[in-house]
Amino acid sequence: MVLNQAREDIVKILNKAGVKATPADIVFPPNAAMGDFSLPLFALAKEKKIAPGALAQKLQHKLQPQGLVERVEIAGPYVNFWLRRDDVAKVVFTLTPTLSHRGRGSNRQSPSTRGRGQGRGNQRVMMEMVSPNNNKPLHLGHLRNAFLGESVARLLESQGSKIVRACLFNDRGLQIAKAMLAYKLWGKDKTPKSEGMKGDQFVVQWYVLFERKAKEERAGLSPEKSKGLALEKQAEELVRKWEAGDKETLALWKQMSGWALDGINETLKRLGIKFNATYFESQLWKQGKKVVEQGLKKGVFKKDETGAVLIEFPVAAGLQPALPPKILQRADGTAIYATADLALGSEKFRKYKLSRSIWCVGQEQDLYFKQLFAIYQMLGYKWANQCEHMTYGHVFLPEGKMKTREGTVVEADALLDHMLGLIKEEVRTRHDHLNEKEIEDRAEIIAQAAVRYYLLKVAPKTAVHFDPKASIAFTGDTGPYLLYTYARIASILRKAGSNSPQPPLKIRGGEGGVMRGEGMSNLEWHLIFQLARFPEIITQAAQDRGPSHLAQYLYKLAQQFSDFYENSPVLKSAKPTRAFRLALISAIQKTLKQGLHLLTIETVEEM
Missing domain, CATH: 3.40.50.620 (HUPs)
Known part of the structure; x- marks a missing residue:
């Protein structure tokens, strides 16, 4: 994974400066203005019996970029690191997952994820x-x-x-x-x-x-x-x-x-x-x-x-x-x-x-x-x-915990039918060209996505207070919102005439946002960096038995896409920016599809 390689490069930089560190010591900074990675110096300063800020100043001239690290800066008690955006972007575009369409709830393994990550294989x-x-x-x-x-x-x-x-x-x-x-x-x-x-x-x-x-x-x-x-x-x-x-x-x-x-x-x-x-x-x-x-x-x-x-x-x-x-x-x-x-x-x-x-x-x-x-x-x-x-x-x-023997159990069939009814009218209103069978099938996918995501976005050991109406909202932290984001990108790609656009050989950004590096905007970079995190998020979710990690990640990715799309033209941007941005949103769409598959959720091409 490219971010693991970046962490290893940071450790080498620190070791050469006389700082003993491991990849686990490298953290994400509290805000993006502080760089892509950060090393807090509090523990090391305590060990050396020196103020963190003073230690940072002593290290300032010893820290030299190498590998995927483009720049190193000191900010108070932190050492901050910026990555080479072009190099990271190329890896992200190369490794973006692909996933064929599968039926709802299919438990067959997706070829695109087999063997990836750092989990134990062949168990x-x-x-x-x-x-x-x-x-x-x-x-x-x-x-x-x-x-x-x-x-x-x-x-x-x-x-x-x-x-x-x-x-x-x-x-x-x-x-x-x-x-x-x-x-x-x-x-x-x-x-x-x-x-x-x-x-x-x-x-x-x-x-x-x-x-x-x-x-x-x-x-x-x-x-x-x-x-x-x-x-x-x-x-x-x-x-x-x-x-x-x-x-x-x-x-x-x-x-x-x-x-x-x-x-x-x-x-x-x-x-x-x-x-x-x-x-x-x-x-x-x-x-x-x-x-x-x-x-x-x-x-x-x-x-x-x-x-x-x-x-x-x-x-x-x-x-x-x-x-x-x-x-x-x-x-x-x-x-x-x-x-x-x-x-x-x-x-x-x-x-x-x-x-x-x-x-x-x-x-x-x-x-x-x-x-x-x-x-x-x-x-x-x-x-x-x-x-x-x-x-x-x-x-x-809202009525409280389910109880079977008193006849007040919330049966799965009844709940799914209720959710289906809520969604069907919305689908029928949005797509009057669909026949009843198509409306039923699409509404079933969306209804199940609403239930599945609502139940999985919460850490397993935490009680879930299921709210049917909140779960079907097309905005906010819901399954339908993620399906909407996926379908929105699908629509853009259809208009562009390509479902799998390839980025230009020279990674470049374009209009909109604060420019940095080779012309890539911060909005574009934040999306690429988020995509780069996908493999380690999957690994963490598997190790912790916590799909909620992945749900939170996908919601943040969808939010970042929305911010990007509101501020950065895609279809109307000039070459090579258009090709780059099409490749970027295509990578986002594939990652959403793969992530939703791991959450047992099927996608739809239209909402």
Whole structure:
């Protein structure tokens, strides 16, 4: 990357002047007037027991430009460096990414980013994400999970890693048993088809009904009992029957689970989310119980006075002393969620020979994953330290946090349909020449861009307060604004008659702005410098598991383009300025497209 080379050249300049420094010591100055890079002298001055300003004056005549550095100046306690703009621009134009069009949400790797950056290449990494439950549809929180997991997967791919996208369907247990029981008691042979509903939306209504009835029962309002058992007890009995292989229970489970999974897969298809590996808790629980038995024999697990199997995390184990005990199997012998994970960990690393396994799961499971990874260590698994929990915060609407059991969940389908409706009228007004299918397709891309960007622009561990109306604005820090910027450049390039203009051999600027160097304006240079930062931004986002770094970068790039375009004519400028500026905005457009792809966002050529 050209800026890394510049940092290395700065370090050489400093070393020759007797200053020990590393590329990490070189920072961006607080404002562009102070140069392109800066070295604060506070730490070095403290070490040498001299005032920073005095140290700067002593160094002034020892600092000689070389390599990509054109000029060095002292400003108070700072050493500031200016780069050779022509040389940087040539590299930027040469390395600007190219990206072919791909379908919405496609998780295929873009050839233009493969192997770039400073991430570890050739690692095989599994990204487990979404993790649907078969008693309810995907909701807004699942959207954050899916987009975050997919975006980080693409970022890691851009650094050379080979990604295995995985999903564990939580398709057994007490939650689906509750929906099954409610359907059994009050369903009266209804089906998704008879009710005109998606399968997952049909199933969740029975889960919600169960919770309402159980709440009423607990309050003593209208007891619903069968064979002398309360609703909660009946649901637990269904779980035992399921594990015992009761034919009637299994048939009902297969029917309702099938309805739910059909609906969930329909939503995943709309989102463009695909998996290389799919796991089902219903296929893992038996192997998980074998691990429980092995753990008991080794003395790692134990039974409490009720007969439940648990694990304790003693301080002597060198793990997390603050971790509370974890139940791994109920007293009645039935498995829980953790039982399946005991089996799945080994299966993942065995089959795919992973370098790392990442679980993208919300912060409410932070404690669980600390316990799970500690269990892997205590069981002696060699790959235990290659496990990572990629956590993220809750998603809130003005009404508050989403809750499924009370029937107030913000379903993914409903939210996307609402966003689509908001966008369609705007698209229809702007483009009356489009037919309904074209309007629908374009509005869907813009609506999903609005949701994806709004959820990804916030640091993962920070809660998101999602505002549907704010997210679809065509101005400000939104997905539609970035799509608008991309489409605006596409329109300029179409008018120019070239989608991939080449800069003249001699890099030059032109009218507008403060002139510097070989005629390049500061507005042009700031754009080129921002483009030069793109590879390191991707690397940082991949390393930090933080797509928000990239989102912030793209928004700033779009803002800088807007400032440039308002003050610098492109199509009406004279040669060779016109060719240079067309090449510059083409590079911006390609970078926007590549960056948005890494954020799982598809672009449009017209807004």
